[in-house]
Amino acid sequence: MSWTVWTYVVYLLVTVPLTVWVARTLSRNGKVFLEDVFAGNDRLAEAVNTLLVVGFYLLNLGFVSLFLRVDSTVVDVAGVFEQLSVKVGVVALVLGVLHFFNVYVFSAIRRRSRTEARRGAPMPPQAQVAAYGPVPPYAAPYPAPGR
Template sequence: MDYTVATYLAYLLTAVPITIWVAATLSRNGRVFLTDVFHGEDGLADAVNRLLVVGFYLVNLGFVMLYLRGGGDVADLTGLLETLSVKIGVVMLVLGVIHFVNVMVFSSMRRRGRAEADRARQAAAYQQQVYAQYPAQPRR
């Protein structure tokens, strides 16, 4: 077995478990956030969470597989370590960017949902104020 094949194996044996660990961590800790975004609707939050995990796996494992071949031939142990560190570093950066984008999207959804809820509360309070000015009319 040459160093290029050893690099591929080491890369896959490192990148795939990292991707699985990140997906599990995001799923477990993101559930609370999604429940808040979807106003306590646990079923909807769980469904979206599962869909996000599937998408996360597809995008990241697809990237890991596509990036496997890049880097050229590896001639020695030093080249193996250098190539492996670049590949794993790039995978981790991609994982981080995708996570950051997800957090930004759901934060904006959360802000928008809270703003809509605040507007609805303000409208209800205004209606109560307006109607409180007029006494109830007796029914005939």
């Protein structure tokens, strides 16, 4: 086998397990976060978690596959390490960016749901009138001056 083929093999042996490990870690630890985001709706959190993992695998493994090709011929062990450092580094950066994007989106959803939960429904006018009693027709809207 040529050094270029060895580069491909080592690249796949590093990036595919890295992708699987990151996906499992995000899924396991993200489940608790998603349950909080979706206000305890465990079925919805589990479904979204599964969809995120599938999308993560598709996106990242597709990127790993597209990024597999080496533009120049690798002629020695040093070339293998040079190519791998660039390729694995870019894959790790893409994994990190995808992770932070997901965290940002779900944090925004969480903030929005908490803001809506704190904001109660407005009280209907009838409830306010009932609480304070009817306003007599002879009452002036403002106190008289000098009183």
